Amino acid sequence: MGRNTRKRRTPLAAKVVAGAAALAVGGGGLVWANFHASAHEENPDHNRTRSAAAQVATIDCPDVGQELSDVPDRARGEVDGELATMDSQITEAYKRLATTRRAQAGDPRFVENTILGPLKDRRKAIIDRIQLEINRAGGRADDDLDRLAGCQGRPAEQPQNDGGQDDGQGQDGGQNQDDNGNGAAGPVADDFIDINDVEPNSRDSQNGLAADGDGGSTGTFTTDCGVNENNLFNSDNLIAAPGVDNGAHHVHDYVGNQDNDAFSSDEDLANADTSCQNQGDKSTYYWPVLRLQDGTEEFDANDLGGGAEGNVGRILKPAQAELKFVGNKQSDVVAMPKFLRIITGDAKSFTNGDANANSSWSCTGFEDRQVTDKYPLCPEGSQVVRTSNFQSCWDGENIDSANHRDHMAFVQEDGGCPNGFQAIPQLQVRLVYDIPTPAVENGSVRNPYAVDSFPEQLHKPITDHNDFINVMDEDLMNEVVDCINSGEDCR
Structure with missing residues (x-):
């Protein structure tokens, strides 16, 4: 099939290389990635459902864009750009999550210390700029937007098959026959x-x-x-x-x-x-x-x-x-x-x-x-x-x-x-x-x-x-x- 081939600009958010199924959404969203390798499990077939659930982690970020109800017209372009930058941050966090499973397995604080913590700091900086742009344009930004900076790690609501990479070495990088070719992103x-x-x-x-x-x-x-x-x-x-x-x-x-x-x-x-x-x-x-x-x-x-x-x-x-x-x-x-x-x-x-x-x-x-x-x-x-x-x-x-x-x-x-x-x-x-x-x-x-x-x-x-x-x-x-x-x- 063909597609629209109009010449386009390429902002930062589009330059981030998407990993297996990286995601960035309007300053918010849930990024999933295979979390723990299961290659060394005893009797992996018997434990497949349990281990699959353990392998998946998510990063659930508040949707900042949906909270912005009072943005002056002349600030909307800048705010849209900031939200796009937030999207790229989430994509980068996903890539980090997907390629550090071995480190995560050895350190229960790894995700919080090296992914979620820095992500919160970067999101807070973007939120601060959004507030400034709204106020400069004559609006009144919500002083409490910082509450949206933090993201949470939690298991996905359904088991996902292991289709990611381990520390970039490809130990478990093969595609499972039942992941539909999309890194087990569904549907199920x-x-x-x-x-x-x-x-x-x-x-x-x-x-x-x-x-x-x-x-x-x-x-x-x-x-x-x-x-x-x-x-x-x-x-x-x-x-x-x-x-x-x-x-x-x-x-x-x-x-x-x-x-x-x-x-x-x-x-x-x-x-x-x-x-x-x-x-x-x-x-x-x-x-x-x-x-x-x-x-x-x-x-x-x-x-x-x-x-x-x-x-x-x-x-x-x-x-x-x-x-x-x-x-x-x-x-x-x-x-x-x-x-x-x-x-x-x-x-x-x-x-x-x-x-x-x-x-x-x-x-x-x-x-x-x-x-x-x-x-x-x-x-x-x-x-x-x-x-x-x-x-x-x-x-x-x-x-x-x-x-x-x-x-x-x-x-x-x-x-x-x-x-x-x-x-x-x-x-x-x-x-x-x-x-x-x-x-x-x-x-x-x-x-x-x-x-x-x-x-x-x-x-x-x-x-x-x-x-x-x-x-x-x-x-x-x-x-x-x-x-x-x-x-x-x-x-």
Whole structure:
């Protein structure tokens, strides 16, 4: 497959060589690495589960970026750069963790003294600079941000196979046959569930409620932007990490706008080509790719964001990508402002928790059964479905916010918007995939599929997310609003 080849800057965060599955995420995240070698264990087969758990250590760092809710506009570029530097620090800490297992085995304080302690000091220096940049720009930085400097070492929540190196000598450097080629980053058998075992209407998350329904504004507007036939891929994230090469640390599919990378300006987006049939829609719609971990070497097999960070296997394009805007149960909708940015879901929800999670997995023919934290095993003739219902309540003022969330809100249980927010058309993205059903037997999974992720997120299905930037022209946006408010179904 091809990819976006636009010339790009290469900041420090992208220059750090990713180890087996190194990870750096927006100033926070959980880095995992094989911790203790087990080559000298007695009866290693009998003790495999126990020893595998002992071999894995994690570094769980608070997500600084999500705590920054009041950053003046003119300081955001500098703050984004500081967060990218934090990302590189975590990557370096992971490399240190992964290549010093022999020393760790001989010294129980090694990780704390030589990895976590220095990491805390470096993170505190970055936090101090972030505070200074916010205050210089006229904001008021939280004086208590230093509480986010320290990271914790803890075992991973699931056993991982030993696929790392020992002190750089490669003693245990061979790849296990059941690590799916990604250094045992997952997914694992427990990440899958037979769709028949999912209870109908049981999804418990209030995030991503469908806004449309009886009453209010009942129309729809559907835009057809294809399924990435132009092979536009990159591991940037223009919303969350503008100006940072490989800011996502995983690869995205793009439909709609064709000039979308970390360095695209609003002017670039406005002047770009679009894959949408309606040429007035230059919006960018993007999501992490799904891959079938079948041993295929993709174009990015050795690249950051791809195989160098544990995202391996054959990229699967959706067979269908349905992009639909709907109304609000309680009121008419108003036009979205141009260049409005919305992120739904949380790429770091495995470590951040599920407060912002908005994953929804199902199978065709079973879409009354939605699951947030498992990949579905679909019966023969059924296809995998990913659904994202975006936040559709806007603060009426901002096209973005410092943490990329505060300017938007989900509808409430009654379908209305919170006080101070107004209803805009809700974007609903439904992606359908033809995927061979993985074989799950005896606690193992063969040829699994998985969403691309930050390596420390272990390809968990709950980390699925979706991104949108509105670049519709004024006439088209007015048409969308009129169709929805008048109860029509338009294309």
